[in-house]
Amino acid sequence: MTLLTESEATRDGHVLSPDRNLAMELVRATEAAAIGSSGWVGRGRKEDADGAAVDAMRAFLGTVAFDGTVVIGEGEKDHAPMLFNGERVGTGDGPACDIAVDPIDGTSLTATGRPGALSVIAVSDRGSMYDPSAVFYMDKLAAGPEARGVVDLGQSVGDNLHELARALKKPVSDIRVAVLDRPRHEGLIDEIRTAGAGTRLLSDGDIYGGINAAYRGSSIDLCLGIGGTPEGIITACAIKALGGVLQGRLAPRDAAEAKKATDAGHDLTRILGLDDLVAGDNTYFVATGVTGGDLLRGVERTPYVIRTESIVLRSASGTIRRISAEHLPEKW
Numbered sequence: 001m002t003l004l005t006e007s008e009a010t011r012d013g014h015v016l017s018p019d020r021n022l023a024m025e026l027v028r029a030t031e032a033a034a035i036g037s038s039g040w041v042g043r044g045r046k047e048d049a050d051g052a053a054v055d056a057m058r059a060f061l062g063t064v065a066f067d068g069t070v071v072i073g074e075g076e077k078d079h080a081p082m083l084f085n086g087e088r089v090g091t092g093d094g095p096a097c098d099i100a101v102d103p104i105d106g107t108s109l110t111a112t113g114r115p116g117a118l119s120v121i122a123v124s125d126r127g128s129m130y131d132p133s134a135v136f137y138m139d140k141l142a143a144g145p146e147a148r149g150v151v152d153l154g155q156s157v158g159d160n161l162h163e164l165a166r167a168l169k170k171p172v173s174d175i176r177v178a179v180l181d182r183p184r185h186e187g188l189i190d191e192i193r194t195a196g197a198g199t200r201l202l203s204d205g206d207i208y209g210g211i212n213a214a215y216r217g218s219s220i221d222l223c224l225g226i227g228g229t230p231e232g233i234i235t236a237c238a239i240k241a242l243g244g245v246l247q248g249r250l251a252p253r254d255a256a257e258a259k260k261a262t263d264a265g266h267d268l269t270r271i272l273g274l275d276d277l278v279a280g281d282n283t284y285f286v287a288t289g290v291t292g293g294d295l296l297r298g299v300e301r302t303p304y305v306i307r308t309e310s311i312v313l314r315s316a317s318g319t320i321r322r323i324s325a326e327h328l329p330e331k332w
């Protein structure tokens with residue numbers, strides 16, 4: 001079943017417009033999560049921030065007219081609060097969907113008051129999302145439309161940077177690569193800098209880095225490194241709408257996880273593309289800023305209003321919408 005509702009399905013041989021209201025309903029859930037967690041910004045308690053975001057998101061998802069199943073619920077790998085895998089959300093009416101959620105992408109950013117934290121939801125047709133449960137991390141590459149057919153995880157870092165620079169028509173020295181600032185990436189960072197490019201080190205916010213790399217006009221040209229597999233599927237839903245590139249290769253943490261993956265039938269050498277991570281071209285991606293950054297403004301609280309900024313991406317139409325909203329504090 002697709003994201004087309006019964007009234008929008010094929011009629012007299014013609015496919016009617018997809019449900020545009022679904023994305024707007026999902027925005028209410030990411031706004032709620034962002035506002036719910038905003039009271040914890042800078043207070044050093046990321047679990048409390050994440051818990052507040054999860055509770056607010058779950059409450060609003062319960063009012064959306066769709067039959068959603070959480071395929072990817074963030075939190076399992078670190079025992080944080082979560083919308084759990086397999087949880088049913090929505091009213092049960094309307095389209096049957098796979099749901100991937102990250103109530104806060106960047107809990108540490110939220111806890112420390114640093115920029116770049118987002119509340120996100122990705123939605124696609126039922127059965128279309130890759131199941132990442134065997135391995136929590138993957139090696140990823142994300143870039144914009146100009147990088148299609150140019151960069152590849154199978155190439156060296158240096159080759160990718162030089163090919164991307166040629167496609168973007170600028171010197172390698174002007175290329176900026178987003179990388180999570182982790183000990184595991186010390187060698188990768190050295191490779192990037194040895195090739196002549198610069199890095200944008202991210203303390204947190206895996207989804208944020210991937211989307212910025214694919215977003216035209218961003219200061220980031222490429223995102224590389226090992227990050228969460230669930231975040232990779234969420235990012236894939238966004239990049240499908242942006243027309244960019246996302247590739248991933250599973251990266252088990254140890255031999256036991258590698259065995260679990262191979263026993264489940266996963267090929268650890270295979271490079272997964274966008275269509276492997278989320279099949280079809282009927283995806284929604286919705287995000288609301290928690291703390292301000294390049295992509296979105298964060299939640300702003302005043303005595304009179306709470307301001308939020310969100311982005312809505314739809315792969316079917318290729319549209320990008322930005323939504324600024326003002327909420328009355330007494331309603332929250």
